[in-house]
Amino acid sequence: MENIIDAHYFVLPSQGNVYSLTKLCVSNGANKILAASLRRKVFSFEYSGDSDGFLKPTVKEVLFTYIPNGTEIISIDAFTRSQSSDDFVIGITIIKSSEHNTPTYLNIYSEWEPSSEINLDSVAQNCLTIQLDFVPYQLYHTEMYTNADKFNKEVVWLLSGSDEKIHMFREDQANHCYSEVNVADYFPELVEPPSIILWMDIYHCKNEARRVSAYGCECGYVKLAIVDLTNREVLSCWSARFEGPVSTVRLFTEESSLETPSFLNVAQQEKEEEMAVHLLVSNTLQPSVVYMNVLQQGLRNCCILPDSERYDAVLCSAIADVNMDGRHEIVLGTYSQDVLVYKYQECDADKSGTWFLLSQRSFANPIHSILYLDVTGDGVKEFVILTLRGIHIMQVISMLEGMAFPCL
Numbered sequence: 001m002e003n004i005i006d007a008h009y010f011v012l013p014s015q016g017n018v019y020s021l022t023k024l025c026v027s028n029g030a031n032k033i034l035a036a037s038l039r040r041k042v043f044s045f046e047y048s049g050d051s052d053g054f055l056k057p058t059v060k061e062v063l064f065t066y067i068p069n070g071t072e073i074i075s076i077d078a079f080t081r082s083q084s085s086d087d088f089v090i091g092i093t094i095i096k097s098s099e100h101n102t103p104t105y106l107n108i109y110s111e112w113e114p115s116s117e118i119n120l121d122s123v124a125q126n127c128l129t130i131q132l133d134f135v136p137y138q139l140y141h142t143e144m145y146t147n148a149d150k151f152n153k154e155v156v157w158l159l160s161g162s163d164e165k166i167h168m169f170r171e172d173q174a175n176h177c178y179s180e181v182n183v184a185d186y187f188p189e190l191v192e193p194p195s196i197i198l199w200m201d202i203y204h205c206k207n208e209a210r211r212v213s214a215y216g217c218e219c220g221y222v223k224l225a226i227v228d229l230t231n232r233e234v235l236s237c238w239s240a241r242f243e244g245p246v247s248t249v250r251l252f253t254e255e256s257s258l259e260t261p262s263f264l265n266v267a268q269q270e271k272e273e274e275m276a277v278h279l280l281v282s283n284t285l286q287p288s289v290v291y292m293n294v295l296q297q298g299l300r301n302c303c304i305l306p307d308s309e310r311y312d313a314v315l316c317s318a319i320a321d322v323n324m325d326g327r328h329e330i331v332l333g334t335y336s337q338d339v340l341v342y343k344y345q346e347c348d349a350d351k352s353g354t355w356f357l358l359s360q361r362s363f364a365n366p367i368h369s370i371l372y373l374d375v376t377g378d379g380v381k382e383f384v385i386l387t388l389r390g391i392h393i394m395q396v397i398s399m400l401e402g403m404a405f406p407c408l
Contacts, residue, residue, distance in 0.1 A: 003323065004361070004383065004394045008057045011390040014039040018247070018315055019075030019138055021369040021386045026118065027086055030377030033384055034062070035391055036073040036092065044120055045391065047376050055376055057393070064092060064124040066107055071096045074104075075139040079155050086118035087111070091157055093136035104132040106139075106159065106169065108178050128178055130169065134161035142202045144186055145229050158183070158190070160197035166190045166215075189213045189225035189234050203251035205277060205295070210235075212294065214279055216246025222281055224294055238298040244285025244313075251279055251294075252319040254344060256328055280330055284313035288332060290355060303355050305330065305342050312336035320372040320381070322358070324396065329358060331383075333367030339385065365389045
């Protein structure tokens with residue numbers, strides 16, 4: 001990661017975990033970050049312009065309601081209902097320990113009448129609380145098609161729990177509430193896991209006619225499924241077993257999907273049909289692996305990420321175009337305080353390839369979460385790295401060698 005510089009760093013009052021970092025994709029391109037600490041506090045981070053045209057980093061605590069004293073935040077996630085406006089929905093799972101019991105809740109925050117400008121303080125005051133009868137783990141949102149018409153879709157919450165199930169929560173717009181529905185009716189591939197699901201990921205392909213789902217469990221079990229969205233039928237299903245807990249799974253394509261700038265007047269080509277989908281599986285004890293072209297080969301073509309087990313447990317992962325060559329790299333964050341970057345190299349002889357360790361970077365604390373998004377609004381994505389103590393904002397400079405960034 002020699003081409004990445006530290007842009008900003010801020011300290012959290014208490015540590016987070018692998019589920020306590022999320023993003024708010026703002027419609028104007030200047031995205032925000034939400035970071036939750038275990039002791040009730042949630043902070044927003046963004047860059048805003050000053051009177052001189054420079055970017056100024058801003059960190060602010062967001063006072064979410066219905067998070068009482070003695071509560072610990074387990075996971076946080078967010079999405080927007082609209083692509084053209086900032087109509088955000090934020091989910092936070094909490095646990096409150098007491099002498100007699102440990103109640104857990106899912107708090108969902110949103111504005112029922114969204115405005116043209118985002119106001120996090122206002123969103124944080126509008127809460128719907130759902131009491132849970134299990135300890136929550138990963139909170140995840142995904143699109144769901146309500147019928148055969150792929151244009152009629154909505155965003156739902158998926159929440160993994162200590163009861164070894166995935167719970168689905170769907171919005172009832174007429175009554176302004178959320179309720180739990182049977183996940184098997186909409187996501188039949190996510191039922192009956194053998195143990196607690198630590199991470200799940202969903203990818204839509206084939207012009208949104210297919211859904212690829214993957215999850216990894218505490219017992220080391222990994223499942224991959226391909227679903228036909230027309231009738232919600234599981235077309236193919238594979239599984240694998242590892243010796244240690246699976247920390248993350250990521251479905252991704254090798255090529256980064258960058259939109260053609262409008263001023264070039266070039267039609268955007270549909271590459272999704274020809275782009276192979278791969279599955280990253282990171283493991284806490286064994287080497288992390290990549291299953292190549294899972295749509296065609298399932299879990300048969302396995303590539304090991306070399307030396308990924310030598311840096312203690314892998315806690316998190318991200319897919320990013322680190323060197324800006326139009327192809328994705330794999331980024332792993334480890335408990336040994338190292339970030340590892342892997343790149344794919346094709347072999348000319350048989351058109352196969354291998355993943356090799358491109359670079360690594362050490363930090364002062366264990367790495368809990370990694371995001372890759374544009375937080376400065378300049379069209380270039382940055383790394384947001386959550387460690388045990390705080391958050392690093394890191395900027396890629398490979399395309400602009402030698403240039404200074406006075407705004408940072």
